[in-house]
Amino acid sequence: xxxxxxxxxxxxxxxxxxxxxxxxxxxxxxxxxxxxxxxxxxxxxxxxxxxxxxxxxxxxxxxxxxxxxxxxxxxxxxxxxxxxxxxxxxxxxxxxxxxxxxxxxxxxxxxxxxxxxxxxxxxxxxxxxxxxxxxxxxxxxxxxxxxxxxxxxxxxxxxxxxxxxxxxxxxxxxxxxxxxxxxxxxxxxxxxxxxxxxxxxxxxxxxxxxxxxxxxxxxxxxxxxxxxxxxxxxxxxxxxxxxxxxxxxxxxxxxxxxxxxxxxxxxxxxxxxxxxxxxxxxxxxxxxxxxxxxxxxxxxxxxxxxxxxxxxxxxxxxxxxxxxxxxxxxxxxxxxxxxxxxxxxxxxxxxxxxxxxxxxxxxxxxxxxxxxxxxxxxxxxxxxxxxxxxxxxxxxxxxxxxxxxxxxxxxxxxxxxxxxxxxxxxxxxxxxxxxxxxxxxxxxxxxxxxxxxxxxxxxxxxxxxxxxxxxxxxxxxxxxxxxxxxxxxxxxxxxxxxxxxxxxxxxxxxxxxxxxxxxxxxxxxxxxxxxxxxxxxxxxxxxxxxxxxxxxxxxxxxxxxxxxxxxxxxxxxxxxxxxxxxxxxxxxxxxxxxxxxxxxxxxxxxxxxxxxxxxxxxxxxxxxxxxx
Amino acid sequence: xxxxxxxxxxxxxxxxxxxxxxxxxxxxxxxxxxxxxxxxxxxxxxxxxxxxxxxxxxxxxxxxxxxxxxxxxxxxxxxxxxxxxxxxxxxxxxxxxxxxxxxxxxxxxxxxxxxxxxxxxxxxxxxxxxxxxxxxxxxxxxxxxxxxxxxxxxxxxxxxxxxxxxxxxxxxxxxxxxxxxxxxxxxxxxxxxxxxxxxxxxxxxxxxxxxxxxxxxxxxxxxxxxxxxxxxxxxxxxxxxxxxxxxxxxxxxxxxxxxxxxxxxxxxxxxxxxxxxxxxxxxxxxxxxxxxxxxxxxxxxxxxxxxxxxxxxxxxxxxxxxxxxxxxxxxxxxxxxxxxxxxxxxxxxxxxxxxx
Numbered sequence: 005x006x007x008x009x010x011x012x013x014x015x016x017x018x019x020x021x022x023x024x025x026x027x028x029x030x031x032x033x034x035x036x037x038x039x040x041x042x043x044x045x046x047x048x049x050x051x052x053x054x055x056x057x058x059x060x061x062x063x064x065x066x067x068x069x070x071x072x073x074x075x076x077x078x079x080x081x082x083x084x085x086x087x088x089x090x091x092x093x094x095x096x097x098x099x100x101x102x103x104x105x106x107x108x109x110x111x112x113x114x115x116x117x118x119x120x121x122x123x124x125x126x127x128x129x130x131x132x133x134x135x136x137x138x139x140x141x142x143x144x145x146x147x148x149x150x151x152x153x154x155x156x157x158x159x160x161x162x163x164x165x166x167x168x169x170x171x172x173x174x175x176x177x178x179x180x181x182x183x184x185x186x187x188x189x190x191x192x193x194x195x196x197x198x199x200x201x202x203x204x205x206x207x208x209x210x211x212x213x214x215x216x217x218x219x220x221x222x223x224x225x226x227x228x229x230x231x232x233x234x235x236x237x238x239x240x241x242x243x244x245x246x247x248x249x250x251x252x253x254x255x256x257x258x259x260x261x262x263x264x265x266x267x268x269x270x271x272x273x274x275x276x277x278x279x280x281x282x283x284x285x286x287x288x289x290x291x292x293x294x295x296x297x298x299x300x301x302x303x304x305x306x307x308x309x310x311x312x313x314x315x316x317x318x319x320x321x322x323x324x325x326x327x328x329x330x331x332x333x334x335x336x337x338x339x340x341x342x343x344x345x346x347x348x349x350x351x352x353x354x355x356x357x358x359x360x361x362x363x364x365x366x367x368x369x370x371x372x373x374x375x376x377x378x379x380x381x382x383x384x385x386x387x388x389x390x391x392x393x394x395x396x397x398x399x400x401x402x403x404x405x406x407x408x409x410x411x412x413x414x415x416x417x418x419x420x421x422x423x424x425x426x427x428x429x430x431x432x433x434x435x436x437x438x439x440x441x442x443x444x445x446x447x448x449x450x451x452x453x454x455x456x457x458x459x460x461x462x463x464x465x466x467x468x469x470x471x472x473x474x475x476x477x478x479x480x481x482x483x484x485x486x487x488x489x490x491x492x493x494x495x496x497x498x499x500x501x502x503x504x505x506x507x508x509x510x511x512x513x514x515x516x517x518x519x520x521x522x523x524x525x526x527x528x529x530x531x532x533x534x535x536x537x538x539x540x541x542x543x544x545x546x547x548x549x550x551x552x553x554x555x556x557x558x559x560x561x562x563x564x565x566x567x568x569x570x571x572x573x574x575x576x577x578x579x580x581x582x583x584x585x586x587x588x589x590x591x592x593x594x595x596x597x598x599x600x601x602x603x604x605x606x607x608x609x610x611x612x613x614x615x616x617x618x619x620x621x622x623x624x625x626x627x628x629x630x631x632x
Numbered sequence: 633x634x635x636x637x638x639x640x641x642x643x644x645x646x647x648x649x650x651x652x653x654x655x656x657x658x659x660x661x662x663x664x665x666x667x668x669x670x671x672x673x674x675x676x677x678x679x680x681x682x683x684x685x686x687x688x689x690x691x692x693x694x695x696x697x698x699x700x701x702x703x704x705x706x707x708x709x710x711x712x713x714x715x716x717x718x719x720x721x722x723x724x725x726x727x728x729x730x731x732x733x734x735x736x737x738x739x740x741x742x743x744x745x746x747x748x749x750x751x752x753x754x755x756x757x758x759x760x761x762x763x764x765x766x767x768x769x770x771x772x773x774x775x776x777x778x779x780x781x782x783x784x785x786x787x788x789x790x791x792x793x794x795x796x797x798x799x800x801x802x803x804x805x806x807x808x809x810x811x812x813x814x815x816x817x818x819x820x821x822x823x824x825x826x827x828x829x830x831x832x833x834x835x836x837x838x839x840x841x842x843x844x845x846x847x848x849x850x851x852x853x854x855x856x857x858x859x860x861x862x863x864x865x866x867x868x869x870x871x872x873x874x875x876x877x878x879x880x881x882x883x884x885x886x887x888x889x890x891x892x893x894x895x896x897x898x899x900x901x902x903x904x905x906x907x908x909x910x911x912x913x914x915x916x917x918x919x920x921x922x923x924x925x926x927x928x929x930x931x932x933x934x935x936x937x938x939x940x941x942x943x944x945x946x947x948x949x950x951x952x953x954x955x956x957x958x959x960x961x962x963x964x965x966x967x968x969x970x971x972x973x974x975x976x977x978x979x980x981x982x983x984x985x986x987x988x
Binding site (some may be wrong): 165167168173244249252255331332335336352353354365377378379380381383384385387388390391393428430 | 682684685714717718720721726729730784785788789792793795796808813816817818819820821822932933934935939941942968
């Protein structure tokens with residue numbers, strides 16, 4: 005008992021320091037971070053409560069609001085979310101960042117969700133290839149017009165199976181790796197580095213209220229068939245995202261905050277009224293959109309592949325167009341975009357070829373062709389790579405040796421260096437390791453689990469060891485839901501968050517677990533049951549076994565079960581889970597595109613999936629305050 | 633009952649079998665645990681997107697309507713479109729484009745055991761309890777015991793090591809025969825099967841081999857997987873061939889033949905061989921399902937875009953119509969082979985009939 009108490013005292017003083025660092029609006033510190041008030045003398049003596057701060061009878065409430073009831077972590081998260089979403093203008097950036105970090109802290113303190121790892125992408129390429137380093141969003145954002153292959157005119161790659169080249173149907177990285185070469189968006193994340201740049205757009209303007217955005221397009225862009233790209237094409241392409249029955253990401257166009265939130269009319273059945281999307285063509289190179297509310301992430305969202313521009317009337321799957329090609333042809337046989345490569349040949353499940361677009365407005369590609377051999381099996385893919393039939397490749401885990409990496413961290417947190425020679429790979433190849441913008445986690449339905457139990461799990465979970473055991477070290481242990489690559493206050497802010505991480509960092513803290521359990525009167529004589537439901541994933545199953553073994557004897561009887569992914573989802577929506585495993589992968593590197601699922605009111609499983617779409621936490625049950 | 637009545641009866645019996653398979657498929661696919669909407673959209677999709685897809689896939693129709701649609705569509709080979717694996721493409725198109733590779737693989741996987749397993753088995757049966765018999769029998773059992781999955785992985789690992797330095801028995805598989813290294817061809821992958829053309833003979837298109845190198849490449853590409861795929865049946869043929877041979881050798885008519893003073897050669901080829909083939913017939917035809925089941929793994933590891941790999945993908949990705957359609961096609965093939973087997977039996981063995 006004294007141990008955690010001391011730990012908490014240290015911990016909370018660090019948190020105060022963080023607040024000082026962050027500075028920011030005074031109002032924010034007052035509203036959100038009341039438990040870190042320096043005058044809060046109770047913190048030390050009330051150690052076990054320190055993490056959740058507001059749970060005890062430590063009277064600090066009086067200091068920051070007076071008439072408020074006890075403020076739970078859920079309240080804090082809800083208030084922070086509302087503050088962030090009600091201040092969407094660019095000048096409020098700092099305020100939003102702090103609000104998101106507050107949500108992250110509230111989540112950590114309540115242990116409603118325990119992050120396990122962030123995906124790690126590793127890329128290997130032979131020395132005769134010169135390819136720009138890809139970033140945290142993934143190599144499928146990379147256009148190969150700046151890649152060179154010494155002594156060859158073709159770039160050869162490996163891809164997974166996919167079956168659609170229609171940007172509005174693409175939801176996987178395999179298709180988007182090819183689509184990126186052929187089609188382009190108004191903005192882009194070049195090489196998958198999470199920094200937005202203009203692509204087909206030359207400039208933009210936003211109205212003062214943040215709801216009207218005006219984009220000016222480049223005037224020197226041609227489609228592969230030679231016709232010029234104009235604002236009409238953009239409007240048509242974006243209309244397809246909501247009106248076409250083939251669209252699988254309509255919500256990214258019309259929803260907020262998970263998407264752009266362009267105004268649109270719907271009829272009584274909820275179907276989109278034809279041509280009602282608030283996209284207006286001002287002139288040939290100017291287009292204006294009207295949003296239902298201000299959105300700070302517009303430029304990020306329009307870089308997503310469903311917003312790619314295709315020639316007006318190319319496919320007739322929306323009202324008013326007959327289409328030059330059928331949709332089935334458009335999916336796999338023909339393509340007409342503005343990108344640095346044109347579609348050559350696509351043999352579904354066998355290979356794809358794109359050929360150089362010599363009239364590209366930007367840097368014309370050096371290689372004449374890019375070929376992807378489609379291989380699902382790791383043995384086949386590894387054989388293909390060793391034969392040097394693939395120029396850029398992945399090393400499967402069975403052939404992977406971490407010690408063969410010789411790399412240094414660059415200023416974007418990527419590991420850059422060399423790999424090998426190792427095993428069957430007879431030569432040294434280039435190496436790149438990038439922590440992805442994805443988070444895989446254990447979630448809890450908080451109404452079915454006690455906080456002490458959740459915290460105890462967080463204490464015993466040694467994420468380093470799990471990543472090492474299961475992936476041979478090919479993952480980044482996660483301590484926050486937001487991946488470090490998009491941490492609102494940057495690398496330093498993330499390190500501060502790590503410094504004050506209350507649970508175990510790189511170890512398994514059984515004592516900490518026992519203390520919180522004792523505090524809640526959970527002992528091995530009076531145990532509680534906890535069921536962990538994982539989807540079919542070796543990682544989570546192994547992690548679950550490890551945790552179960554570690555936690556046994558402390559008063560938590562943990563049992564493991566496995567469910568199909570879709571079963572897990574529907575059970576989550578029914579609120580029928582205790583502890584479960586899931587993951588989230590960011591489609592664009594915006595903090596709210598992820599955080600919206602942690603808004604306590606949005607985690608209400610009783611109204612899922614129609615009204616709420618958050619994580620299956622039922623965090624709203626912990627709300628004490630009246631929501632605004 | 634005459635032999636042909638028996639055959640007709642077998643033919644009619646396939647109809648209820650087909651229906652029960654279809655019903656079983658329907659129940660498995662519609663009532664099973666896989667939610668195609670989730671499989672298709674992934675975890676990021678919103679509720680509205682999911683509802684839209686659900687409606688589009690017809691999952692909101694009453695169950696009996698889905699059942700009637702399902703049966704009529706399948707019986708007319710109108711399988712509709714794939715949901716997940718190759719979304720929106722016609723399943724029949726997909727199957728037709730993937731079938732040649734599987735047929736090519738299957739043909740070699742049947743031929744190789746036939747020409748290796750049966751002669752070895754007959755040899756062992758003619759020379760029982762010799763060193764040669766023991767070697768062949770033991771080898772057959774071990775070969776059969778090795779799982780295809782393991783064999784495929786090992787074969788790939790061994791063959792790719794022959795590329796630089798690590799030569800296997802002095803053989804570099806890449807340069808043996810058609811040179812793969814010089815052509816930048818992988819030892820994995822789908823055979824192109826573009827080595828034949830057709831020419832018109834008396835207004836009828838007749839295929840002929842136009843590109844012998846391409847043929848050689850395709851054969852070399854398919855040999856390792858075919859040998860592995862056929863491994864189980866090769867061993868089975870060997871052992872049954874040996875037993876059949878032994879039984880026939882010791883039967884009385886052989887003794888009679890010997891007493892007549894027939895030469896050994898005539899006895900073996902004219903009398904023993906033909907009679908020993910009868911028990912082998914069902915073994916050979918039933919190889920078809922082994923091949924269909926086995927090709928799933930072999931095609932996956934050797935990256936051959938065939939029916940097996942597509943079946944595997946559709947199962948793991950929850951592509952209900954595709955998995956159902958392929959199962960149906962497999963069922964039809966197996967039923968067809970059973971009928972063929974019965975037909976051959978009625979022709980070969982006059983004793984066959986329903987009543988004993």
